[in-house]
Amino acid sequence: MNQGYELPPAKPLNGFPRVAHKLASDPDRTTTIFRRFDRLSARNLILLEAEVAELEARQDRFDEEDKISTSEEVRSCHTEWSTFERLATERDADGNPTNLGQATKLELALKIRSKIKEYHEALAVHQTLLNSKPPAATTIKGMREWFLDTHNGKQYGAPQLWGASEKRFDDPYDLVALRVPADQDRLSEFILNYFGGFFPATSTDPHSSYIRESTLAKTIAIISSILSAILLFGSIASLYFVHNGLALLGMLGGWTVLFAVCVGWLTNARRDQVFAATAAYCAVLVVFVSGTLGGAAGGQVVVGEGGWNCTRGG
Incomplete structure (x- = not known):
């Protein structure tokens, strides 16, 4: 017997042993999905x-x-x-x-x-x-395809369990995960759905793979930081070179709306948190516009009875 040769791990039996092995094979344990029986x-x-x-x-x-x-x-x-x-x-x-x-x-x-x-x-x-938080949509989709054996566009497959258990994934709203990712937001789902192939993954079978939660969290943190910097410094830079009063108001409103949309759509912030963050962001821009930096590059904004005027100094 060759001492340097290791036998591959034995495959679990089909049925309950294989399903249990699949649920426990995810390093982050996000595949521990069960029915609630509402x-x-x-x-x-x-x-x-x-x-x-x-x-x-x-x-x-x-x-x-x-x-x-x-x-x-x-x-x-x-x-x-x-x-x-x-x-x-x-x-x-x-x-x-x-x-x-x-x-x-x-x-x-x-x-x-x-x-x-x-x-x-x-x-x-x-x-x-x-x-409790629902399982991630991508996790449900992957587990359903594996459970029903409908990989690669197969219309009919052999489910892992028969009988009443065959309908295990029929109702996604009746499922509960014992553990869900800590940062399960729309941005994470978007990155995972459309750019999941760029992440290193581990696999226990030929039909599915796992992306580590820590890797995804680091990527989302980098993207969020870049987006935050763009929203802050991009708005300041654009407002710095505008000296028309109406244009300033329009850009101020546009940047504020863009910030509110990003916070509300890309994060799991509650309505009160979105409102507070947007108010703080708008306050920063208002302070900038009303200070010496806003329009200070050779001109000033003057408000008269006839409307907004922009005059440039000598």
């Missing part, structure tokens, strides 16, 4: 809600009965837990409860405690899943 989750929550509502109705009926009761024991059970527990758990020689009414109420209280905990946990889990 319809079933909603139905489960509705059923739990209905069950808790029935328990609530039973509790209300017991309370209405106790309102008209003249028994001191009944009233004590509503004000002191130890009395309620003692009366509800007392048993006779045959093991039967001596106070069936209080025993039934304690059983109901414990059932409500258990069921409402289950209901709240289901609500919290479903809320977490609904608020």
